[in-house]
Amino acid sequence: xxxxxxxxxxxxxxxxxxxxxxxxxxxxxxxxxxxxxxxxxxxxxxxxxxxxxxxxxxxxxxxxxxxxxxxxxxxxxxxxxxxxxxxxxxxxxxxxxxxxxxxxxxxxxxxxxxxxxxxxxxxxxxxxxxxxxxxxxxxxxxxxxxxxxxxxxxxxxxxxxxxxxxxxxxxxxxxxxxxxxxxxxxxxxxxxxxxxxxxxxxxxxxxxxxxxxxxxxxxxxxxxxxxxxxxxxxxxxxxxxxxxxxxxxxxxxxxxxxxxxxxxxxxx
Amino acid sequence: xxxxxxxxxxxxxxxxxxxxxxxxxxxxxxxxxxxxxxxxxxxxxxxxxxxxxxxxxxxxxxxxxxxxxxxxxxxxxxxxxxxxxxxxxxxxxxxxxxxxxxxxxxxxxxxxxxxxxxxxxxxxxxxxxxxxxxxxxxxxxxxxxxxxxxxxxxxxxxxxxxxxxxxxxxxxxxxxxxxxxxxxxxxxxxxxxxxxxxxxxxxxxxxxxxxxxxxxxxxxxxxxxxxxxxxxxxxxxxxxxxxxxxxxxxxxxxxxxxxxxxxxxxxxxxxxxxxxxxxxxxxxxxxxxxxxxxxxxxxxxxxxxxxxxxxxxxxxxxxxxxxxxxxxxxxxxxxxxxxxxxxxxxxxxxxxxxxxxx
Numbered sequence: 048x049x050x051x052x053x054x055x056x057x058x059x060x061x062x063x064x065x066x067x068x069x070x071x072x073x074x075x076x077x078x079x080x081x082x083x084x085x086x087x088x089x090x091x092x093x094x095x096x097x098x099x100x101x102x103x104x105x106x107x108x109x110x111x112x113x114x115x116x117x118x119x120x121x122x123x124x125x126x127x128x129x130x131x132x133x134x135x136x137x138x139x140x141x142x143x144x145x146x147x148x149x150x151x152x153x154x155x156x157x158x159x160x161x162x163x164x165x166x167x168x169x170x171x172x173x174x175x176x177x178x179x180x181x182x183x184x185x186x187x188x189x190x191x192x193x194x195x196x197x198x199x200x201x202x203x204x205x206x207x208x209x210x211x212x213x214x215x216x217x218x219x220x221x222x223x224x225x226x227x228x229x230x231x232x233x234x235x236x237x238x239x240x241x242x243x244x245x246x247x248x249x250x251x252x253x254x255x256x257x258x259x260x261x262x263x264x265x266x267x268x269x270x271x272x273x274x275x276x277x278x279x280x281x282x283x284x285x286x287x288x289x290x291x292x293x294x295x296x297x298x299x300x301x302x303x304x305x306x307x308x309x310x311x312x313x314x315x
Numbered sequence: 316x317x318x319x320x321x322x323x324x325x326x327x328x329x330x331x332x333x334x335x336x337x338x339x340x341x342x343x344x345x346x347x348x349x350x351x352x353x354x355x356x357x358x359x360x361x362x363x364x365x366x367x368x369x370x371x372x373x374x375x376x377x378x379x380x381x382x383x384x385x386x387x388x389x390x391x392x393x394x395x396x397x398x399x400x401x402x403x404x405x406x407x408x409x410x411x412x413x414x415x416x417x418x419x420x421x422x423x424x425x426x427x428x429x430x431x432x433x434x435x436x437x438x439x440x441x442x443x444x445x446x447x448x449x450x451x452x453x454x455x456x457x458x459x460x461x462x463x464x465x466x467x468x469x470x471x472x473x474x475x476x477x478x479x480x481x482x483x484x485x486x487x488x489x490x491x492x493x494x495x496x497x498x499x500x501x502x503x504x505x506x507x508x509x510x511x512x513x514x515x516x517x518x519x520x521x522x523x524x525x526x527x528x529x530x531x532x533x534x535x536x537x538x539x540x541x542x543x544x545x546x547x548x549x550x551x552x553x554x555x556x557x558x559x560x561x562x563x564x565x566x567x568x569x570x571x572x573x574x575x576x577x578x579x580x581x582x583x584x585x586x587x588x589x590x591x592x593x594x595x596x597x598x599x600x601x602x603x604x605x606x607x608x609x610x611x612x613x614x615x616x617x618x619x620x621x622x623x624x625x626x627x628x629x630x631x632x633x634x635x636x637x638x639x640x641x642x643x644x645x646x647x648x649x650x651x652x653x654x655x656x657x658x659x660x661x662x663x664x665x666x667x668x669x670x671x672x673x
Contacts, residue, residue: 090419090657092631093398106632113628114477177488178495182454263454263484263492274483276390277458278413278629279397 095282103282104290107271118271119290125266126256127294129184133191133252137245140199141238147200148207149229158204165197170258177262187259194255195248202244206237239310246302253295348381349541349548351403352392357506357591358429358533359405360577361559367576374555374673378547386580396420402541403552407460408532409620413629416640416657421539423659424532425549426556427604431531433594434506435464436523438493438513443500445469445521449478454493455503457483460531463623465503467530468522506591507583528596529607530616539659553664554673557601564599601669608662609645617642617650 049055057065077094084091095103108119146153147161169176169190176193180186210233218228260269268291275283306313353362365371366384375382387395389406393414396404403425406414415422443451445468455461466476484492486504490511493502502512512518524531535552542549562573571585578588598604607613624630625637641656643649645663649656667673 088419090417092418102633113626174488174491177492181496182482182484182488182492182499261485262488263482265480265482270483273485274457276394278631279394279418280632283632 092279092281095285099282100285103280104286107283107286119287121266122268122271122287123290123294125264125270126260126268129187129191129256129259129267130252130298132188133195133256134245134249136188136192136196137199137248137252140196141203141241141245144200144203144241145207145229145234145237148204149233154204161197161200161204164193165201167193169194169255173258173262182263187256187264190259191252191255195251198248198251199241199245203237203241206240207233210236239306239313242302242306246299249295249298253291257291346379346381347545347548348383349403349545350383350385350401351535351552352385352387352395352401353405354387354389354392355581356389356405356533357434357581357588357595358431358597360581360588361428361556361563362405362535363580364573364577365555365559367580368559368573370558371551371555374551374558377554378551380545380547380551382548382551396536396538399538402548403535403537405533405535408534408617409460409463409624411534411536412617412621412640412642412658413624415536415538416642417624417630417634419657421657421659422536423539423542423661424534424608425537425542425661425664426535426553427598427608427660427662427665428533428535428556429595429597430529430533431460431505431524431594432528432596433523433525434509434591435460435504435531436509436520437465437468437501437503438509438518439501439521440497440518441500442519443521445472445474448501449474450480451500452480452482453501453503454482454484454489454499456486456489457481458627458629459486461503461505462627463531463620464522464524464527466623467527467619471526506594507581507587510587510590523594525594527619529612530619532613532616533595542661549664550667550673553601553668557665557668557673560597560599560601563597601665605662605665605669608660608665613660614644614648614650621651 078097081094081096084094085096112118147157176186176189180189215228218232257269260267261273264270268287272284272287353359362384371382371384392404393406393410395401397415397418397420411422469476489504490508493499493512494515537549563570574588575585578585581588621637625634630639638651640658641649641651641653643656643659645660
């Protein structure tokens, strides 16, 4: 057995099957649990069978609910919109971070502030957010921005700082303007790395999105999960969780493709 | 290699033996242990007092059992009950029907503690009346008793729920959110939040649960199987509860002392707690609770509740009719599916308390 050998060379078949193994174990464990629970209590709602899960997904995706809406569609649109606006603000964070990293006066004014700002647990200041921004869309976006943007700002700042001074001096001596140095040389150089950071923070964005939607909303993926919890509709909640994960995976994939296509020079 | 391997096996066996012995010892030596969950609400604070004052332990000892009382948030406590992590839990008749009973957890209402008699209310700004709510956004916790209260208020005024916009708002933020947002016209919530919001200027109460008395019942429920096998658990809980009720209904310092402990764990002052009790119709004497549980009236009220639950999909989205879950009353009559009785009103334990037989 070469299981514990650092120089093991798994076969092609092992390469195909082994990655699936943990998934299969989880799914089988789930199916068995559901079966055992339903044998004991046929009306069990906590661990729905796969049939009930599919039915729950079908009902939320393809059937009108009591309000005459296709829930999954309405919720996905509402949440995607919030997600997109939140992420757009993260790009604003990139600009702020770049300016802080490049312009010493901006650095002096903002660096300490963002360093502190970054440490505020956004969920702890929810009541303040609601009083300032109300319960509408603004507060949900604000939660995402306050929660994630400082990280992006600081990451961009550090990456801009790390660009060798020689390059900047060289550009200036070749008669580049200060704006050109920032936006034509430093920004393109650090941008793919910054994109990676944004991509890795999607999880945090989604977390804050769901937190915001659980507190006050009329639609949204997080909203639905918290409302149907009131009647233990796990047959809706589990498909929603899988759907959210899938959408997050798609968003992540999109950025990865963007980086790979646009920045072919990266890591070479 | 080999000797080490044997040592490992011997070690594992010894460990297993020690662990199984200790578990066996547990079940063998100690009295049966039960878990009950409670959450903060004017009508349920007495449970905390029963625990803190040792009254609950006294009654548990009398029946040679152990009862652990845990404080939880409301919805998680019911989820724990449905997942069988606790044996008994406080909840309203509505949640008892649409959460455990609708999930196939056979549930018995052991103690009817009180009904909401003003604790749940529809509050508005700028003299907005019920008729003006059409097209307005209303803050509330969707599918909770607040939602039920609003539906009843609209129904009584021949209005349709579909004409208002419900904003699902977490109960932890609903009061500050409504107070801070001067443009928001209406909110539906419960005490102590109602009291807090009413302290702000320009807010009026346009409907409350005193207009639908006896519909929102606050219960202590037990899983029917657990209760059948261990009636002493039910007896201990009931005994402890009515001993506390006795203390509360006395006048003077004994009652005040008990109630200030209840107020403290609810995070309010004694005066505020007493004000909340005014809008809580407590059944201080078991006789009153027995009579209401045995009455025809409770069946009519439960009919409103189950209708609401069915119409909002709370009995399961695939439920075919309002009769999906059967409800059994002390006189043996059954409301709904007789083959699917999962919610039982049992007045026998309260009757024992009334007769002094505990």
